[in-house]
Amino acid sequence: MSPNQHHTVDNLSIDEQVALIQRGTSEIISDAELRRKLETAQEEKRPLRVKLGLDPTAPDIHLGIAVVLRKLRLFQDLGHEVTIIIGDFTATIGDPSGKSKTRPQLTAEEVQANAKTYQDQYCQILDPDKTRIVFNSQWLNQMNFSDVIKLSAQTTVARILERDDFANRFAANTPIGIHEILYPICQGYDSVVLKSDIEMGGTDQKFNNLMGRDLQRADGQDPQVVLLMPLLVGLDGTDKMSKSLGNYVGIYEPANEMFAKLMSIPDELMETYFELTTDVPMDEVAQLQRDLVDGSVHPKTIKQRLAREVVTIYHGETVATSAQAEFDRIHRHRQLPSEIPSVSISNEDLTDGKIWVGHLLTQAGFAKSTSEARRLVQQGGVRFDGEKVVDPATLIQLQDDLILQVGKRRFAQIKIG
RNA sequence: GGGGAGAUAGCGAAGUGGCUAAACGCAUCAGACUGUAAAUCUGACACCUCAGGUUUCGGCGGUUCGAAUCCGUCUCUCCCCA
Numbered sequence: 001m002s003p004n005q006h007h008t009v010d011n012l013s014i015d016e017q018v019a020l021i022q023r024g025t026s027e028i029i030s031d032a033e034l035r036r037k038l039e040t041a042q043e044e045k046r047p048l049r050v051k052l053g054l055d056p057t058a059p060d061i062h063l064g065i066a067v068v069l070r071k072l073r074l075f076q077d078l079g080h081e082v083t084i085i086i087g088d089f090t091a092t093i094g095d096p097s098g099k100s101k102t103r104p105q106l107t108a109e110e111v112q113a114n115a116k117t118y119q120d121q122y123c124q125i126l127d128p129d130k131t132r133i134v135f136n137s138q139w140l141n142q143m144n145f146s147d148v149i150k151l152s153a154q155t156t157v158a159r160i161l162e163r164d165d166f167a168n169r170f171a172a173n174t175p176i177g178i179h180e181i182l183y184p185i186c187q188g189y190d191s192v193v194l195k196s197d198i199e200m201g202g203t204d205q206k207f208n209n210l211m212g213r214d215l216q217r218a219d220g221q222d223p224q225v226v227l228l229m230p231l232l233v234g235l236d237g238t239d240k241m242s243k244s245l246g247n248y249v250g251i252y253e254p255a256n257e258m259f260a261k262l263m264s265i266p267d268e269l270m271e272t273y274f275e276l277t278t279d280v281p282m283d284e285v286a287q288l289q290r291d292l293v294d295g296s297v298h299p300k301t302i303k304q305r306l307a308r309e310v311v312t313i314y315h316g317e318t319v320a321t322s323a324q325a326e327f328d329r330i331h332r333h334r335q336l337p338s339e340i341p342s343v344s345i346s347n348e349d350l351t352d353g354k355i356w357v358g359h360l361l362t363q364a365g366f367a368k369s370t371s372e373a374r375r376l377v378q379q380g381g382v383r384f385d386g387e388k389v390v391d392p393a394t395l396i397q398l399q400d401d402l403i404l405q406v407g408k409r410r411f412a413q414i415k416i417g
Numbered sequence: 418g419g420g421g422a423g424a425u426a427g428c429g430a431a432g433u434g435g436c437u438a439a440a441c442g443c444a445u446c447a448g449a450c451u452g453u454a455a456a457u458c459u460g461a462c463a464c465c466u467c468a469g470g471u472u473u474c475g476g477c478g479g480u481u482c483g484a485a486u487c488c489g490u491c492u493c494u495c496c497c498c499a
Binding site: 263264265266267268269299301303304327330331332334356358359369370372374375376378379381382392395406407409 | 456
């Protein structure tokens, strides 16, 4: 469904390439090494190996993860190769953050079943021809205890305890499992196996990525450049974007949905979103930010531009434009959406063609219980055929195609049958 | 191995015999205001055709006119010492 946007990057100088890569990054370790890698690659005419490690849980890509994936895509457009490592092995040894103890333990079958999904989802943003997806159990499962000891000997307890998560827990006398200490070592070893030139990650991955450098150095390799992207703040403006918090925009969401969600972000987030989720050139972003601050352009106009840019990436420009029109229709002009999901109401629920509003709302899925439905009516949130329903005891004369509205954004078209 | 603390609505957290469908905060939903912003304000937030009624405070059983609160038991969490 996606036009799979390309960067136009032919014949860029190293300086120009570096500038594109630097956009939005939170940290690069180090700029000098990055430049050197790029130069060497160009001279030797060989692509750099760029690595990203991901969880084996079923992917559901949202704009937050897309920040990193889009950066990978840039590397591909610059002629380099991307390897995505699915951490199926590391997932089985426990989450070192200590937070999510409930991380699901996936079976090998589930992981395999997900494999196709990874391919499909990641390639929405990445170039399939330059993307390799591998599972780290492939080499980690082969290691025997002696291999593990030798690998562990490459680093020290003091080094591991530098990680602030471990440091905090150690100071607070909370337990740190030996297996957790091994986690960064496993992840770092992935880099050794892949001989990666660059590892990408969110800022929370810094320690693990640096471990990769240490282990590569110990193995006699040129250490990978570490490129960290900030964690995108979610729609609520406070927490990082994540599916579990519900403050996300999935890249597979319908255009209208996407557009509306983006319009709901706090104004302060716009600049960051432009930088991290669109390809709008940075000098233009800076200009938009000036316009916003001095009030010369209405914030809503700027936000619509943002929403349109993002939707264009995943749905194309035509669709994005109509998403904006749709948004205006519903929210600015308070008209009905152009497409309203239909809800069928069984004839059995009708008496003389009528239905109690409480049942109608629960049947239509707008309320979990008739008590909730009753409240919605009492609060003035329910409209039927444009008319506000005021009495919770109301019996409604149903007809095909009439419109039920709950709140400002939930609509359904009634079908009797 | 020894000792201690706890389990309350989506989450966090009050409440230690009746005035408690259960304070307060967060999240959520509706309304107002707007740029569907955000912020703010108002209200709702167990279930039931609801001026009333029914069922809740980890499970089960008991004491009592009356239990989230007391007793017994089971399950599960967490902490400290070694």
